[in-house]
Amino acid sequence: MDFPYFFTWTKQKDITHFDLLSVDETSFETKEYGRVYDLSSISYQASFGLKNKFIQNAIINQLNQFAIASPKATFDLKNRVTHEFLNFLNKKNGKIFYTTGGAESNENALKMARRITNKKVILSRKLSYHGATLGALSISGDWRRDHNITLDEWTAWIPEANKDPDLIETEKVIKNIGPENIAGFFLETIIGGNGVYPAPQKWWNGIKRLCKKYDLLLILDEVLCGFYRTGEPFGYFHYQLEPDIVTFSKGITGGMIPFGAVYASERISTFFEENILSCGLTNYAHPLGLAAMEAVIKLCKDDEFIRHYKNLEKVFNRRVFSFAKKPRVEEVRCVGMLAAIEIEGLPSLKHFLEKGLYLVIHDKRIILAPNFCYLPKQLESQLDILEEIMDKKNDEG
Ligand SMILES: Cc1ncc(COP(=O)(O)O)c(C=O)c1O
Incomplete structure (x- = not known):
């Protein structure tokens, strides 16, 4: 047919x-x-x-109140749930940028990272997948990049954690490109769709060390592993990590509404007080997405x-x-x-x-x-x- x-x-x-x-x-x-x-x-x-009745009812309730809001609008749900989300992330500072999906979250994270550092190169892993749009696909290493144009000039591949446990090769990659050209690491906290590969704390300690030494951002993709998929509320809760940017989607609404989010740390959010945040979308902070996300956070916190x-x-x-x-x-x-x-x-x-x-x-x-x-x-x-x-x-x- x-x-x-x-x-x-x-x-x-x-x-x-x-x-x-x-x-x-x-x-x-x-x-x-x-x-x-x-x-x-x-x-x-x-x-x-x-x-899921609980999430569905939250969406229906919001639909009956209002389902469209200007990106410029502030309203109780938007204010409340953003605080709840930051709380759930264990973050006292920083801000959230809302999107409608995983690739879009990653695109906006890439834009913020490149804007604040004024550097273009992103360090990524071949086993990662970050989404099907140009920027996100350019830092994705798997078969889905085939047959597409990608921004290869601005992506550099680092070895997988098991191939470079002390990050000796990773540091060589940084030195070869020149840290002055690199915005940061963009990493799935736990590689998901390409095989479920959690890296040990020792490797993450190495990543943190390199971020500090070369002033690189740490951007974590929690699109798949966030919201309890990997045994903790978020993948990075398994490790001692202080990411600069974290991206979310999928479980954020349990898939009931296309939605996503980007967490930007205080350093990033402060920068955009005085500099234009050149990011936006028609359905920014969509009320139905916010309502579904609030229901998900409530579910996740329920004993x-x-x-x-x-x-x-x-x-x-x-x-x-x-x-x-x-x-x-x-x-x-x-x-x-x-x-x-x-x-x-x-x-x-x-x-x-x-x-x-x-x-x-x-x-x-x-x-x-x-x-x-x-x-x-x-x-x-x-x-x-x-x-x-x-x-x-x-x-x-
Ligand atoms: C880790 C990760 N990041 C990003 C994406 C892209 O999300 P979306 O398909 O919602 O654009 C996916 C999708 O599978 C993913 O697994």
Whole structure:
């Protein structure tokens, strides 16, 4: 069947699609495959379920009050939730810039970083993904940059943490380019979609040391790992880090409204008191996004949610690490509610759908990021199905 719209990241003739009939918290009903359980929070954004009444009601309430506000408008929700967010980030100072998605957050972070330093080069890692727009894609190292123009002159690649634990090569990169040309490091706090690679504190200490020595900014991309995806409210809570800029999206509204944010530290926000902040968007600080984000922050701070989350995380970690013993599984990495499984002979997405599972797969890797609404038993049942698929030498596997 021909569709009058595009599908993402694929030859249009090759798409695996399904007819979506209805959605509940952890699964959706399809015409072709019946009920399908989501083990990746779709694209890692639906952390609080595919249908979360609490977030939905917050959006509906706001919709009934007002759903459009000028970027120049100040209003109670905007003031209140921004304080709540800064609080949640453990930040007393600094400011938030609002966006409508992950790439857009990163674009604005790049603009701020280059403007304040008056330097252009960004240090990034090949395993990172920061979004599909020109600036964000230029500092993304994965296959998604193929077939696109990128600003390669202003991106410099540093080695992955395990290849350069003492940052000796990284420092060489800085010296080669000249620190006077470099704005800073732009790093996913925990590399997510490209394989779930948390770096050790020692590596981060090295990054901090280089930032100080060469006066470089530390910009963290928390688009995927923020809002409890990795066992802490934010990825950088795992480490002792004082980032200059942090970017957010996905879990910020549980995917219920396209939304995002950029945290800028006091140093950056003060600079823009006297200098034009040349950043903006029509739907800046969209009231529906703010309302959804406030609901998410409330959920994340709820004792019962945290108890449930910790329980679920324990079950998830135990089960996922047990997969490492399977003959076809080459490696398992897991942080909080985010896991990568490297598996030989990975079946196609169609095969998983036929078994009633939806998850992110690429090459020989599965990325699991179940939403936090699963009951532990329910999640175990879906992981049982995944285990059966991994065990079976089926036609595809
Ligand atoms: C770490 C990271 N940053 C940025 C993005 C881009 O977000 P968006 O697709 O909302 O533009 C993604 C998307 O997967 C991501 O994983």
